[in-house]
Amino acid sequence: xxxxxxxxxxxxxxxxxxxxxxxxxxxxxxxxxxxxxxxxxxxxxxxxxxxxxxxxxxxxxxxxxxxxxxxxxxxxxxxxxxxxxxxxxxxxxxxxxxxxxxxxxxxxxxxxxxxxxxxxxxxxxxxxxxxxxxxxxxxxxxxxxxxxxxxxxx
Numbered sequence: 001x002x003x004x005x006x007x008x009x010x011x012x013x014x015x016x017x018x019x020x021x022x023x024x025x026x027x028x029x030x031x032x033x034x035x036x037x038x039x040x041x042x043x044x045x046x047x048x049x050x051x052x053x054x055x056x057x058x059x060x061x062x063x064x065x066x067x068x069x070x071x072x073x074x075x076x077x078x079x080x081x082x083x084x085x086x087x088x089x090x091x092x093x094x095x096x097x098x099x100x101x102x103x104x105x106x107x108x109x110x111x112x113x114x115x116x117x118x119x120x121x122x123x124x125x126x127x128x129x130x131x132x133x134x135x136x137x138x139x140x141x142x143x144x145x146x147x148x149x150x151x152x153x154x
Contacts, residue, residue, distance in 0.1 A: 018108060041142065045143075075130070
């Protein structure tokens with residue numbers, strides 16, 4: 001394996017680690033919050049990050065075995081709607097801290113995927129990373145919206 005391929009596989013491995021860390025965080029946050037809206041959001045974020053992790057695992061295998069990039073059309077996981085009559089409970093301090101941590105995690109993943117996209121010479125690989133970047137940006141936007149930073153740029 002040449003140095004360029006090793007560097008690429010190392011970067012994909014790092015992306016896998018980031019996605020797993022993010023999934024673990026969101027899964028724990030969903031279990032800890034009593035806020036129905038918070039549970040729904042953290043569950044959706046965890047499912048999305050799990051999908052990203054699985055995509056990175058497939059990409060790693062494909063690049064290692066065949067040197068082939070994969071296409072990724074994006075996630076089809078929808079955010080669950082609020083239940084009928086579900087009370088709207090404001091986030092408490094612990095939920096806010098969770099959202100702050102979530103935003104930092106999303107920024108880390110976004111930066112990593114942007115770096116991978118910038119260093120990718122394959123058009124299919126670039127498109128896959130662009131899709132992942134858009135999804136990470138949407139995660140960040142949702143987290144910021146829930147936190148109340150509606151006027152911040154992401």
